[in-house]
Amino acid sequence: MADSESRRSRGKKGKKKSRRSRREEINDEISAFPPIPIPVQDEEAYVEDVVAPVAAPTEGDLYDEGIPAPIAGPDADVSSAPAGFTEDGLAVALAVDTAAEDDYVYAAIEYDPDSKPPLHKNRRFRVYTCIALVIIVAVVVVVAVYVTKSSKGDDVTQLYVNYTDRPTRAPTPSPTTNREASGIKEQIEAGVLQRKVTFDELNATDPRVLALDWILHKDQMQLLSDDVNLYQRYVLALLAYALDSLAWFACGDHRIIGNVTEFYAVEDCEVTNQMTGQMEQFRVWLSSTDECEWYGVLCSGDGVVRGLELIGNDLIGEIPPEISQLRFLQYLAMNGNCLYGTIPPEFGSMPNLLSLELHGNGLSGFIPDELYDATKLQLLNVAMQYNYFYQCYRSNGQPVNTGFARGDVNGDLNWGLQGKVLSPQVNRWQSMKGLHLFDNFFSGDLAPELGDLKYLVFLRAQNNVFSGFIPNEITKLDKLREVHLYQNNVYGDLPPDIGLMEDLEDLRVHENEMWGLIPMTFYNLQKMKSIWFQDTLLCEQIDESFECDPDPDVGFEGSISTEIGNMKKLSQILLNNNPFTGTLPTEVGLLENLSVLHIHQTQIQGTVPDEVCLLRDQSLNSETNQGIFYADCRPNNKTGDPYFECKCCSDCCDHTTKVCIADD
Numbered sequence: 001m002a003d004s005e006s007r008r009s010r011g012k013k014g015k016k017k018s019r020r021s022r023r024e025e026i027n028d029e030i031s032a033f034p035p036i037p038i039p040v041q042d043e044e045a046y047v048e049d050v051v052a053p054v055a056a057p058t059e060g061d062l063y064d065e066g067i068p069a070p071i072a073g074p075d076a077d078v079s080s081a082p083a084g085f086t087e088d089g090l091a092v093a094l095a096v097d098t099a100a101e102d103d104y105v106y107a108a109i110e111y112d113p114d115s116k117p118p119l120h121k122n123r124r125f126r127v128y129t130c131i132a133l134v135i136i137v138a139v140v141v142v143v144a145v146y147v148t149k150s151s152k153g154d155d156v157t158q159l160y161v162n163y164t165d166r167p168t169r170a171p172t173p174s175p176t177t178n179r180e181a182s183g184i185k186e187q188i189e190a191g192v193l194q195r196k197v198t199f200d201e202l203n204a205t206d207p208r209v210l211a212l213d214w215i216l217h218k219d220q221m222q223l224l225s226d227d228v229n230l231y232q233r234y235v236l237a238l239l240a241y242a243l244d245s246l247a248w249f250a251c252g253d254h255r256i257i258g259n260v261t262e263f264y265a266v267e268d269c270e271v272t273n274q275m276t277g278q279m280e281q282f283r284v285w286l287s288s289t290d291e292c293e294w295y296g297v298l299c300s301g302d303g304v305v306r307g308l309e310l311i312g313n314d315l316i317g318e319i320p321p322e323i324s325q326l327r328f329l330q331y332l333a334m335n336g337n338c339l340y341g342t343i344p345p346e347f348g349s350m351p352n353l354l355s356l357e358l359h360g361n362g363l364s365g366f367i368p369d370e371l372y373d374a375t376k377l378q379l380l381n382v383a384m385q386y387n388y389f390y391q392c393y394r395s396n397g398q399p400v401n402t403g404f405a406r407g408d409v410n411g412d413l414n415w416g417l418q419g420k421v422l423s424p425q426v427n428r429w430q431s432m433k434g435l436h437l438f439d440n441f442f443s444g445d446l447a448p449e450l451g452d453l454k455y456l457v458f459l460r461a462q463n464n465v466f467s468g469f470i471p472n473e474i475t476k477l478d479k480l481r482e483v484h485l486y487q488n489n490v491y492g493d494l495p496p497d498i499g500l501m502e503d504l505e506d507l508r509v510h511e512n513e514m515w516g517l518i519p520m521t522f523y524n525l526q527k528m529k530s531i532w533f534q535d536t537l538l539c540e541q542i543d544e545s546f547e548c549d550p551d552p553d554v555g556f557e558g559s560i561s562t563e564i565g566n567m568k569k570l571s572q573i574l575l576n577n578n579p580f581t582g583t584l585p586t587e588v589g590l591l592e593n594l595s596v597l598h599i600h601q602t603q604i605q606g607t608v609p610d611e612v613c614l615l616r617d618q619s620l621n622s623e624t625n626q627g628i629f630y631a632d633c634r635p636n637n638k639t640g641d642p643y644f645e646c647k648c649c650s651d652c653c654d655h656t657t658k659v660c661i662a663d664d
Contacts, residue, residue, distance in 0.1 A: 040474045105307075145242035179216045183225035188212060188234050194321040194346055207241035209322065214241075220288035232305045233291050235322055239308075240285045243315040243339075246395035250313055251295035269295060298331065307331035314392045315339060316400050316407070319358075321346040333357040335381065338392035340364065340414070343382070359383040359436060360390070362402030366419035367442075372428040380429075381436035383460065386416025388439060422442030422466065427452035434458040438484065442466060444489070448473040460484040462508065467491070470509070475500045482506040486532065489513070489539075499524040507530035510542035513548075514541055515555055521565035534574040534598060541633070550577040552601040557581065560604075565590040571619065572596040576630065579603050588612050595619040600630040600653040600660065605643050613648035627651035627662060634661065 189199055193208065214237050215223065215230075223230045239245075251269040267287040270279045282295035294300035298307030305326050311333055318333070318341035330352050339361040347356065348370030356374075359381045367382070386656035389403035400407035405414045417440040427449035434457060442464040450459075451473025462484045467561040468483065481503050491513035498504075499521025510532045530639075536555025539548035553616050556575070559582025564570075571593045580602040588594070589611025597612075597620065608631065622628045632643035633652035643655045653660035 002446055063191075085240040113512055165624060179222075184216060184223070184230070185212060187225045187230065188215070192231055192234055192322050192325045194324065194344075207238055210241040211237040214286065219286075229291070229303060231325055235292050235326055236294065236297065236305070237286060238320055238322055243317045243337075244395050245285050247316055247393060248285075248310075248313050251282050251284050254284050256534070271295060280294050300328075303491055304328050307333075309333045310337070312336035315396055316392050317341075319344055324350050326350075328352050330354045336359070336360040336390075338362060338390065338400045338402055339408055340400075340402070342366070343368060343371065343417075345370035347371055347401070348376060351376070353377055354431075355379040357381040359385075360388060360402075361385060362388070362390075362404070362407055362414050364405065364414055365417065367417060367421045369425065372425045375428055375432055377429055378431050378455075379434040379436075380432065381434065381603045382417055383436045383438045383440065386414065386440050386463075388416075416440040417442065422446050422450060423462065424449045426450060428457075429453060432456055436460045437464065438462045440464055445469075445473075446471055446485075450474050451476040453477065454479070456480055457503075458482045461488070463487040465489055472497055477501060481527075484508045486510045486512065491515075493517070494519055494522065496521070498522050501525065503527060504567075510534045511537055511550075513537050515557070517558040518556060518561070518564070520561065523561055523566055526566060529569050529593075530572040532569065532572070533578060534572045534576045536578050550601075552577050552603075553579055555579060560585055560588075562587045566589060567591065568592055574598045575602060575604075575648040577601045584608060584612065586611050589614060591615070593619055595621075596628050598630045599644070600632050600651075601655065601658065602632070603643075604631075608648060616648050622650065627660070630660060633663070634659070 045145065045519045110225065126406045146310060185199060193199070197208070199212060211234055219233070219237075221233070223233060238404045240252065240254070245254065250271045253266075267284050267289055269282050269284050271282060272278070272617050273280050283289040283293040285294050287294070290303070291297055292303055292305070296308055296310040297305060298309060298314070300306050306328055307330060308326075308329070312335070315334060315337035317339065320338060321344035323329075323332070323344035325345065327350070329350060331354060333355070335357045337360070339358065340363060342365035343358065343363060345368035347353065348368065353374050354376055355378060357379065360383075363382065363385045371377075385402075387403065389401060391399055391401045392407075393399055399409050400453075401409045402413055404410075404603040405412045417437075421437060421442050421444075423444060426447055430453070433455050434454050435453075435581060436458065438460050440463075442461070443466065445468035446466060448471040449473060450456075454477065456477050457479055460482065463486075465488060466485065469487040470490060472495040474480070474483075475495050475497040478501060480501055482505065484506070486508045487510075489512070490509065493514065493516030494509075496519050498519055502525070504525050505527050506529060511534075514533070514536050533556050537548040538551035538554045539546045541547075555578035557579045560575075560580065564585060565587030568591065570591045572595065573588075574596065576598045578601075582604060583606035584599065584604060586609040588597075589609055591614070594615055607613070616629070620629055627650045629646075629648065629650045630645045630653060631649045631651075632655040633646040633649050635642055635657040636654060638654065640656075642652070645650065649663055651660045652663045
């Protein structure tokens with residue numbers, strides 16, 4: 001019975017019945033038959049046959065085909081019939097051992113012949129899983145490499161170009177990369193381009209477009225849109241294209257040269273230091289190196305551009321306003337080049353700019369009002385834009401000359417910078433130490449607000465058309481050492497409080513319409529070295545213009561005080577062409593550093609003191625035979641008595657005919 005039930009449990013797959021339901025069915029079958037007498041058999045044999053458990057299938061059998069091994073059937077020998085069968089082989093109902101049935105039935109029901117082993121124990125599953133993981137990892141790596149490479153840009157289609165005498169300035173065709181879609185263009189357009197310009201409205205040869213093309217496709221740095229040096233590298237590239245770096249005297253030729261079998265680029269350059277005479281190593285502009293290594297680029301330790309020093313390097317063109325986006329720039333020196341155009345008003349928005357040196361170029365136009373916003377500015381040198389002739393050659397061989405408007409040698413003359421630069425707004429430059437404005441066409445009065453520049457040391461504004469009085473407020477500048485106002489339309493006398501300017505060393509007001517007495521406080525300036533009061537002008541209006549000429553009867557007057565002996569550092573005294581009177585004080589002989597003394601074309605008479613002649617054995621001499629001591633010691637009007645008796649003058653002049661002859 002037990003064997004029969006065991007086989008049935010391993011038959012066709014169907015719903016399994018619970019232990020209780022199965023037990024009730026067996027009891028119903030037994031109760032349907034009348035009781036059968038059970039013969040007494042050996043007790044031990046009975047127990048052994050009934051409770052002997054069915055051999056469970058081994059793990060190997062289960063994994064071979066998923067079907068359990070069959071259980072051996074009972075012996076067919078009737079003579080040896082086991083308990084539970086008659087001698088005729090008929091089954092006899094036996095009492096069921098409850099404990100034994102529980103153990104057996106539980107095992108039979110628990111086992112499902114169609115069940116599979118757990119997946120994590122299946123050998124094939126584990127092999128296939130490992131292979132799948134390897135494939136997934138490989139795919140992830142390939143995708144990561146592709147994305148990284150795409151973000152940096154593919155190699156440029158044509159990295160090298162052959163050298164030509166006249167290289168094109170148009171960019172090479174952009175390679176097919178996704179760099180244009182990486183956000184670099186939009187980032188530069190929003191953060192660098194000025195005056196609401198966009199790249200789409202610029203032509204292909206515009207320096208701003210050329211610089212972008214270089215950043216995207218030619219620069220081996222291949223910067224990303226979030227790289228911290230993107231802006232400054234772009235601005236420097238823009239400078240190279242805008243100012244024709246191929247024509248620079250040093251370190252500007254970035255072309256890759258070679259032939260069909262060999263290409264190479266020279267990225268290193270050598271420049272002689274004019275101060276030391278030593279050769280110094282730099283990198284060429286637009287090379288693949290760090291921009292802080294390019295010639296003339298000065299960076300701080302954190303790689304931020306703090307200064308640009310491109311002096312006398314044949315830069316040609318207009319200064320791009322985008323240079324103002326070098327937000328940490330403190331020092332900009334581009335003097336001695338062939339720059340033309342105007343000064344960008346954007347310079348006023350540079351919060352850290354301390355020094356701006358643009359002298360010795362061909363700039364024109366007005367000083368923009370925005371420049372007064374550069375309140376940290378300490379040095380402004382925009383001198384030598386007018387009547388300054390210097391010639392450069394573009395990379396295509398075209399000449400450019402600073403003496404002409406926009407450098408055009410066939411055009412009009414360049415008149416330099418204009419406007420009322422020393423207007424009341426000048427006091428916004430509270431940190432200013434040096435104002436160098438000479439050789440331009442600046443005009444207007446000298447504003448009293450000049451006296452607010454308490455740190456001013458140098459005021460060089462000669463050879464302009466400034467007018468008006470020298471304001472007395474300027475005497476508040478106790479740090480001022482040089483005042484050069486000569487060759488202007490300044491008129492009047494010296495400020496009465498000029499003696500308060502204790503640091504004043506050099507005062508040059510010649511070739512103006514000056515007059516009056518020299519204030520006595522002037523002789524208190526013990527640091528004074530140079531006094532240039534000569535050639536005071538007499539200006540007369542002729543038609544709609546003025547004609548000015550030196551006149552010895554007009555200008556500074558009075559006698560030279562004996563207090564001049566207190567000015568021990570004086571080395572140059574030029575008083576000629578003024579109506580000074582009196583005699584030459586003996587105290588001049590105390591000025592042991594005196595090297596130039598001009599008192600001709602004055603009303604000074606008498607005889608030169610011996611103490612002054614002794615200076616000829618010290619500084620008052622010239623090893624190059626140049627005149628250094630002039631006086632009216634020749635016969636007046638060729639025949640009369642000389643105005644001044646001098647036995648040690650280097651040059652004697654005729655007071656009337658104004659002819660001077662060396663007498664050394």
